[in-house]
Amino acid sequence: MNEVVDWQGYLAMFDQEALMIQSPFTHDGVIVFGADSDYTTMAIAGLHLLSSRGTEIATMRSLPLVNPSAVKSATGTTVVCDDENTEACEWNLLVGEEATLVFTNNLERNLGFHGPAELESLDPSFYADIKTAWEQELKPAHVSQGAYVSEAAYMEGAAARLAFMAQSTNANLIWPPRQLDADGQRLESPSQPLMTSAIVESWTKLSAAGAPSEFALRAPVLGGIQTVFVRFEQGPCGVFLVADDEQYEPAIGDEVTFVVRRIYAQEGLIRYGMKAVPKLN
Amino acid sequence: MLTAVGRFMVDVAVIGAGQTKYGNHPSGLKGMWAEAAERAFASVDQNFEPRCVDEAFIGSVAFGGGQLGNTAALLTEHSGLEGIPVRRVENACASSGFALRDAWMAIKSGQADVVVAGGIEKMNDLSPERRRFWLGVSGDTEWERLAGLTFPGTYALMARRHFHEYDSTHDDLVNISVKNHLHGFENEMAHIRKEVSFEKAQSGFMVADPLTLYDCCPTSDGASAVILAADHVVRQFTDDPVWLRSSGAGSDFLALHDRPSITQVRATQQASNAAYKAAGITAADVDLAEVHDCFTIAELMATEDLGFADRGEGGVFAREQRGVRNQGDVCINPSGGLKSKGHPLGATGTGQAVEVFKQLRGSVEDARQIRDAEIGITHNVGGSGATCAVHVFGRDRA
Numbered sequence: 001m002n003e004v005v006d007w008q009g010y011l012a013m014f015d016q017e018a019l020m021i022q023s024p025f026t027h028d029g030v031i032v033f034g035a036d037s038d039y040t041t042m043a044i045a046g047l048h049l050l051s052s053r054g055t056e057i058a059t060m061r062s063l064p065l066v067n068p069s070a071v072k073s074a075t076g077t078t079v080v081c082d083d084e085n086t087e088a089c090e091w092n093l094l095v096g097e098e099a100t101l102v103f104t105n106n107l108e109r110n111l112g113f114h115g116p117a118e119l120e121s122l123d124p125s126f127y128a129d130i131k132t133a134w135e136q137e138l139k140p141a142h143v144s145q146g147a148y149v150s151e152a153a154y155m156e157g158a159a160a161r162l163a164f165m166a167q168s169t170n171a172n173l174i175w176p177p178r179q180l181d182a183d184g185q186r187l188e189s190p191s192q193p194l195m196t197s198a199i200v201e202s203w204t205k206l207s208a209a210g211a212p213s214e215f216a217l218r219a220p221v222l223g224g225i226q227t228v229f230v231r232f233e234q235g236p237c238g239v240f241l242v243a244d245d246e247q248y249e250p251a252i253g254d255e256v257t258f259v260v261r262r263i264y265a266q267e268g269l270i271r272y273g274m275k276a277v278p279k280l281n
Numbered sequence: 282m283l284t285a286v287g288r289f290m291v292d293v294a295v296i297g298a299g300q301t302k303y304g305n306h307p308s309g310l311k312g313m314w315a316e317a318a319e320r321a322f323a324s325v326d327q328n329f330e331p332r333c334v335d336e337a338f339i340g341s342v343a344f345g346g347g348q349l350g351n352t353a354a355l356l357t358e359h360s361g362l363e364g365i366p367v368r369r370v371e372n373a374c375a376s377s378g379f380a381l382r383d384a385w386m387a388i389k390s391g392q393a394d395v396v397v398a399g400g401i402e403k404m405n406d407l408s409p410e411r412r413r414f415w416l417g418v419s420g421d422t423e424w425e426r427l428a429g430l431t432f433p434g435t436y437a438l439m440a441r442r443h444f445h446e447y448d449s450t451h452d453d454l455v456n457i458s459v460k461n462h463l464h465g466f467e468n469e470m471a472h473i474r475k476e477v478s479f480e481k482a483q484s485g486f487m488v489a490d491p492l493t494l495y496d497c498c499p500t501s502d503g504a505s506a507v508i509l510a511a512d513h514v515v516r517q518f519t520d521d522p523v524w525l526r527s528s529g530a531g532s533d534f535l536a537l538h539d540r541p542s543i544t545q546v547r548a549t550q551q552a553s554n555a556a557y558k559a560a561g562i563t564a565a566d567v568d569l570a571e572v573h574d575c576f577t578i579a580e581l582m583a584t585e586d587l588g589f590a591d592r593g594e595g596g597v598f599a600r601e602q603r604g605v606r607n608q609g610d611v612c613i614n615p616s617g618g619l620k621s622k623g624h625p626l627g628a629t630g631t632g633q634a635v636e637v638f639k640q641l642r643g644s645v646e647d648a649r650q651i652r653d654a655e656i657g658i659t660h661n662v663g664g665s666g667a668t669c670a671v672h673v674f675g676r677d678r679a
Contacts, residue, residue: 148422149422149426149427153422153423154423157423176423176424176536176538201442201543202438202439202441202442202445203438203441204437204441204489204490204491205487205489205490206429206430206431206433206434206488206489207486207487207488207489209488210416210431210434210488210489211431212426212429213410213413213414213416214426215429216410216413225429226429227428227429227430227434227438229438229442229537229538229543237537237538237539238424238428238538239424239425239428239430239438239536239538240428241429252441252442252445263427273427273428
């Protein structure tokens with residue numbers, strides 16, 4: 001049995017240098033994703049885990065089931081999804097039929113993963129409802145009512161959104177990034193990462209009825225959506241959704257950490273971002 | 282920086298003001314604007330006709346898919362004002378507060394003698410799904426909205442933090458809700474004309490924890506207009522003007538997380554300080570204040586930012602009923618405020634001015650009249666505090 005690591009809401013196992021990461025949820029005996037996860041969010045979590053253990057992956061070959069730009073923004077890893085330019089890829093991301101991924105740098109070697117015996121079975125109606133909601137949300141005809149974050153706007157802030165990259169000034173860190181300072185000088189591009197934990201200074205739970213249109217399909221299934229206002233140790237503040245899978249009611253003073261999850265989809269495009277989860281001590 | 286403006290320039294008076302009833306209005310844009318303009322024109326005591334107007338500024342946020350561009354020209358066309366210079370002013374919920382400021386500056390600068398400032402919003406002619414458009418459309422889209430926040434959510438964050446930092450509780454917000462419904466009950470122009478008990482407001486449906494339905498303003502249709510005139514032409518139109526003694530404005534970061542504090546609104550502090558200074562008054566001189574209570578916590582914080590209560594004492598101010606009509610030193614939201622009178626976004630700022638104009642002229646319903654009112658202010662906020670305009674009105678010119 002491999003050691004199972006609880007990592008960013010997923011379960012991870014190592015076999016020498018290879019890593020298997022999977023969702024902790026099942027439905028009808030099949031491993032399935034939770035409410036706001038997919039192959040992209042799990043791939044990012046896996047890359048974070050590998051990085052935390054000293055393995056940095058520059059390029060990686062994968063089936064086109066992960067979003068390369070989100071992975072690149074969050075981790076710096078280039079994902080190659082076509083059949084060309086694969087020679088440069090030292091690592092491969094193997095996508096399972098269920099909600100599993102394997103990172104390996106040796107396709108010749110047999111992998112001997114033995115997953116955890118017990119997984120959490122999702123409530124069938126919840127699973128069906130959230131799956132249906134995402135399917136509807138991902139339709140190109142599902143358009144925003146008043147909060148359109150264009151691809152250009154989203155990508156402009158992607159490094160700050162997905163990797164917490166902040167701008168460094170003489171006095172402090174600025175996050176999210178700004179353009180000009182009070183002297184009219186352009187601020188440097190974000191280059192300094194924020195700490196990956198922060199303290200809750202306020203929070204709210206928005207009822208399903210009051211949810212913005214981007215969340216209108218899933219909010220009733222989730223029983224509302226929770227947002228925390230946090231302060232990072234280096235000074236900047238931010239607002240974040242609580243990850244959908246978390247059974248957690250925040251309190252002022254709580255320490256939280258962050259994971260990449262789906263935020264919402266509109267016009268067929270998924271927007272990814274950081275969500276908060278309670279920090280386990 | 283434009284501060285203490287107007288001391289050495291022409292003085293400005295309000296000579297007329299009118300509005301539609303707020304709520305689910307049966308008319309469309311053109312009909313609503315015509316109704317507000319007609320009432321404003323009719324309220325001028327003498328010698329007024331639309332051709333007297335030199336320029337107009339009309340605030341609105343959006344029209345939910347209706348006439349999006351060149352709205353102001355459409356509206357002037359339907360109020361006998363075609364041909365004059367006109368433009369739409371957009372500053373979220375403070376749109377017409379800034380339209381009023383623009384109109385005031387147009388006269389101050391000597392470019393115009395008679396100017397119309399107005400606002401309009403048609404919010405209830407959309408399908409339920411499209412109506413979600415209004416939920417926080419003026420907030421920070423890229424960061425706050427992606428964190429699931431609408432305006433109930435952002436103000437809920439402020440409320441919970443205020444409760445944490447100071448001696449305030451949700452019951453203080455309940456007191457504000459009860460007061461504003463009390464004030465709005467007698468207001469014929471109010472959207473929600475019903476008194477609400479403390480117990481009922483205390484147990485409302487949770488919208489954004491800790492804010493309940495009774496902490497939130499309604500979604501209203503409405504239009505409002507005020508007519509301003511330069512001092513040298515005022516007497517052509519009335520012997521009973523209300524003087525618009527000063528205009529102050531400020532701004533802050535759009536998103537809460539960029540601000541130094543989420544329990545105070547710097548834009549309000551900047552705007553009120555500038556307006557008080559230019560008018561030569563302090564908060565203690567104010568008899569009535571139309572305050573931007575899009576949420577009850579917004580009023581609580583505004584009582585501090587406007588100087589009616591010390592920092593952190595807004596809850597105590599509400600608890601002690603110090604803003605109730607003819608009960609404390611200052612009446613907060615004699616119209617019922619956004620909570621009861623309603624909040625047709627772009628119309629709210631000049632709608633507040635309509636109320637102050639009528640209060641200072643003693644022409645509101647008897648039950649609502651503030652006794653011996655000499656000085657009133659309007660406080661109009663855009664978004665969660667990114668923009669703010671404060672205006673000081675007086676029976677006396679200075």
